[in-house]
Amino acid sequence: MAALQPLDDVVGDATGTAEGAPADGATAAGTTAARTGRRPRGRRLGVAFWLAVAWLVLVLLAALTAEWLPLADPYLPDVSAKLEGPSAEHPLGADGLGRDQLSRLVHGARVSVTVSLSAVGIGMLVGGVLGTAVGYLRGLFETVVMAVVDVMLAFPSLVLLLAVLAYVGRSLTVISLLIGVLSIPVYTRVARANTLAVAQREFVLAAHTLGATRRRILFREIVPNVVLPVLAFGLVAMGVVIVLEGSLAVLGLSVPPPEPTWGDMIATSKTHLDDAPHAALIPSAAMFLTVLSLNFVGDTLRRRLDVKDAGL
């Protein structure tokens, strides 16, 4: 589970960690900590939260409008500007081939946004539905699905990812699909854990006592309470997917050049660390801020929506 491992323990006591713990005691301890140690300060979300959201919106806009922005050609080498620092012509400097860094950064956002949105979308949709279903229906169905999930989690996903990308080819579509499929088990676990917690709460019991059908309970009582925590988890997972693209770039298995990607920009800058550290630092900063913002927004939402107090 090398590649997607961070999904389990990204942020503090993420649901994955608590769920994965074999001890009921550990889960209980984690919950108490969440209750007493980190009490949310009022209902206000704070400046940092909105700054993070603003950065994410900026990245999304950059990805959507890259083609129409007044930027240099991200593929055009300008030999005279090779490895140059920031200047009027190249605001963020140029890379090892003399291509404009700002332009490549903005165009590279498209890959990060596409991969993370589609991979998380697939994982969340399939895993979320599956996890909610098994968490509510229980029985043999649950046993079988969770056994498959456990096996998939035990299988080193990086091995699969590397092998398939090396042989099948590495287009944006293949990378997004593959990461999406590989992340299904984690979402299944998160959705199931949340469903189990919600299903024990009083309002579900109340609905049941009032004679609501199982379908009504599932869609009106359980799903609305599971969707938000899973979405919050998905935000954090988007950060993991963006990082994964970078890791693939280091191995030369990301979207093939000359297509600009943040991961590729960081990976190829390694050879110029001695004379042009800005070539590494600028795309790193962009990726860092994006992952940080996703973690922050996801974590803030998750803490607000935590239903683990109901007892898992």
Place this chain on the structure above:
Amino acid sequence: MPLVLRRAVALVVTLLVVSFLTFGLTSLLPGDPAVQILGAEAATEENVAAVREELRLDDPLLARYVHWLGDAVTGDLGRSYRTNQPVAEAIAERLPVTLEIGLLALAIALAVAVPLGTFSAFRAGGLADRVITSTTFGVLAVPSFMMAILLILVFAETLRWLPATGWTRLTDDPVENLRGALLPALSLAMGELAVYTRLLRSDMITTLQQDSITMARAKGLPTWRILFRHALRPSSFSLMTVVGVQIGTIVGGAVIVETLFAVPGVGRLLVDSISQRDLMMVQGVALVIAASVVVVNFAVDLLYSLLDPRIRHGRAATAR
């Protein structure tokens, strides 16, 4: 069925499924290994057929799997299609390197995280705690490859204290070996460190509110003794779980860092053999990586239930 036995059965089943998946997936990948072995010129139809015959490539998948698994159980993972070196031998050569980096990273992470997390919990809400909490949150957003590049930039390019790439064997020169291992290990350790610190802090805060701690304080015990002798053990269960999972991923978890630092470990072996389409090697390495995850998780689960009296007694009572 006793807990241990149930877990053991689950372990064997998981190993079987994982090994079949590994074998099946790598076998289904396009490209004829026989052509790979022979090279383009020698790959006449006749030669290819002969090699396929020798390697039993024309047998049905299941038959080949059983054959391969039978050998694998005895420690024979076949021979590399490229170099003809036994796969098990190649892995045994690389394993110590990966283990050294992984364990060094774990040791660094724990050595920093335990005092840091404890201190942070002790001063919960204070300035130091806020600095530690937000710094570690920031570190969580730095992936290992970015950390590697930053560390190279600072310690190899600017300060010139440590080499950026290269590997010296431990037996050749222990000091050089450690210098080469330090930056890769640090790249891995930083992320782990941040997770451990945050986990320990949040559990420790709960522990410090318990009556036993107030009691210890009332007895007049020194603070360090309360923190490290009384509070650390009951606060460390989540930490131990995560460390356990981490140990399981050591063998397969350093692929990126090994590539960036040109370290000859298991991860590099995997990447190289995938790009060279050395199927036998890929299957062997993938099996070892998967097995190490599954086996370590199994061991940690067992250890965990032995260490935590709540589980030991709770589960024992229901099992009977």
